[in-house]
Amino acid sequence: MTGNDYRESLRKRKPITVFLYGERVDNPVDHPIIKASINSVALTYDLANDPQYRDLMTAKSILTGNTINRFCHLHQSTEDLQTKVKMLRLIGQKCGTCFQRCVGMDALNSVFLTTHEIDKKHGTNYHERFIEYVKLAEGKDWTIDGAMTDPKGDRSKRPSEQVDPDIYVHVVQRREDGVVIRGAKAHQTGAINSHGHLIMPTLNMREDDHDYAICCAVPADAHGITYYYGRQSSDQRRLDVSPEGDIDCGNPVYGGQECLVVYDNVFVPNERIFMDGETTFTPRLVESFAAYHRQSYGGCKVGVGDILIGAAATIAQYNGVLQASHIRDKITEMTHLNETLYACGMACSACGTQTPAGNYLVDILLANVCKQNVTRFPFEIARLLQDIAGGLFVTCPSARELHNPQTRTIIEKYLAGAEGVETVNRIKMLRLIENLTLGRAAVGYLTESMHGAGSPQAQRIMIHRLAGIEEKQKLAKALAQIED
Numbered sequence: 001m002t003g004n005d006y007r008e009s010l011r012k013r014k015p016i017t018v019f020l021y022g023e024r025v026d027n028p029v030d031h032p033i034i035k036a037s038i039n040s041v042a043l044t045y046d047l048a049n050d051p052q053y054r055d056l057m058t059a060k061s062i063l064t065g066n067t068i069n070r071f072c073h074l075h076q077s078t079e080d081l082q083t084k085v086k087m088l089r090l091i092g093q094k095c096g097t098c099f100q101r102c103v104g105m106d107a108l109n110s111v112f113l114t115t116h117e118i119d120k121k122h123g124t125n126y127h128e129r130f131i132e133y134v135k136l137a138e139g140k141d142w143t144i145d146g147a148m149t150d151p152k153g154d155r156s157k158r159p160s161e162q163v164d165p166d167i168y169v170h171v172v173q174r175r176e177d178g179v180v181i182r183g184a185k186a187h188q189t190g191a192i193n194s195h196g197h198l199i200m201p202t203l204n205m206r207e208d209d210h211d212y213a214i215c216c217a218v219p220a221d222a223h224g225i226t227y228y229y230g231r232q233s234s235d236q237r238r239l240d241v242s243p244e245g246d247i248d249c250g251n252p253v254y255g256g257q258e259c260l261v262v263y264d265n266v267f268v269p270n271e272r273i274f275m276d277g278e279t280t281f282t283p284r285l286v287e288s289f290a291a292y293h294r295q296s297y298g299g300c301k302v303g304v305g306d307i308l309i310g311a312a313a314t315i316a317q318y319n320g321v322l323q324a325s326h327i328r329d330k331i332t333e334m335t336h337l338n339e340t341l342y343a344c345g346m347a348c349s350a351c352g353t354q355t356p357a358g359n360y361l362v363d364i365l366l367a368n369v370c371k372q373n374v375t376r377f378p379f380e381i382a383r384l385l386q387d388i389a390g391g392l393f394v395t396c397p398s399a400r401e402l403h404n405p406q407t408r409t410i411i412e413k414y415l416a417g418a419e420g421v422e423t424v425n426r427i428k429m430l431r432l433i434e435n436l437t438l439g440r441a442a443v444g445y446l447t448e449s450m451h452g453a454g455s456p457q458a459q460r461i462m463i464h465r466l467a468g469i470e471e472k473q474k475l476a477k478a479l480a481q482i483e484d
Contacts, residue, residue, distance in 0.1 A: 105292075132271070222266050
């Protein structure tokens with residue numbers, strides 16, 4: 001599938017219900033705000049068709065032997081895991097924002113290994129069902145929304161203890177031919193741009209949470225689904241589709257997307273149910289998904305970080321200070337932080353192991369270390385970029401002033417930079433910096449780095465659990481010749 005094929009596939013869906021700015025959007029695919037996020041997803045298809053990037057972007061299916069888009073791939077080696085990180089870095093470099101397909105890829109792999117383990121213990125046929133679903137996703141080159149995060153309501157209460165049971169997705173009816181689910185998923189990256197949702201429980205469920213231990217797949221255009229588009233900083237600038245509007249956007253082509261998805265009595269047939277009440281396996285699903293997704297951030301955030309580093313060097317050049325020692329030192333620090341994130345993503349991949357299901361899982365401890373660093377380093381990289389850029393990236397007049405005869409000469413005179421640099425190019429770079437560190441792209445690069453794939457404390461819990469502290473105590477005592 002090409003990028004244009006992908007766009008047409010979205011148009012061929014049944015009408016979906018999307019609300020943005022309090023109004024229903026009749027044509028989501030061509031809405032200027034949504035269109036930018038669709039362009040980011042379309043890039044993942046176009047790169048897969050580009051001979052230069054085909055080795056990174058495609059893989060051989062273990063299920064059919066066909067060449068498929070890597071976003072639909074079940075990892076078959078540690079090399080596969082490392083190639084995934086390289087691919088994500090590449091796409092981040094190309095679009096400078098969230099391209100929305102990582103979460104579906106990570107969901108496919110975590111559900112694959114979990115269904116195998118459920119079947120082995122309970123004699124169910126979830127894994128066979130899921131294999132058929134993956135074959136379909138591979139063959140049709142689907143973009144899948146991995147839907148994990150529930151709104152959660154009162155965080156001190158379990159799902160079954162909530163005043164409103166719909167705060168978590170749950171089964172409200174079991175029928176001979178399937179189940180009916182109700183609830184919501186929050187912060188859903190690219191859900192409107194997807195072909196289907198792979199719904200997973202959001203936390204470790206207890207026996208009382210039996211109805212909430214549901215993993216299933218539904219089409220994005222299924223009856224009963226409503227989307228509420230998430231606001232982003234400066235998002236209304238994209239409503240200006242003029243050349244001047246393109247400049248003021250900072251990134252005129254690409255954007256990210258998050259939304260609240262509500263499931264109101266959505267029917268799921270048996271063949272699309274991959275867990276129903278097996279609460280003891282929710283930790284395995286949640287923790288493996290989290291590990292895969294925390295690995296992902298060692299790729300996608302690094303690719304966007306490369307753009308921040310490039311923007312820092314470019315605006316320094318435009319300002320005439322690129323060779324200043326303190327500027328070079330700051331850019332070196334940005335690079336050090338960015339490559340450290342990449343090293344963590346590659347390390348947890350290289351140390352991955354094969355699961356009983358046959359696919360490969362990253363080293364969970366190192367994946368959590370990777371994400372813990374991601375909660376910090378992008379913020380420092382962004383701070384250094386803002387430091388180098390100077391204050392004009394937040395006080396610059398609109399690009400429309402360049403197209404007004406009354407104001408153009410003034411803007412070109414007083415916003416000029418180094419000799420030989422066109423003022424309009426300096427403004428374009430300043431707007432890109434604004435987009436990356438404060439605007440639409442900051443949603444994915446900063447806040448998502450903090451809270452996506454689990455907030456910082458979630459990684460610290462896993463790091464402590466897997467740190468092997470007692471074994472390290474034994475090492476220390478042995479050297480000190482202490483006998484218990």
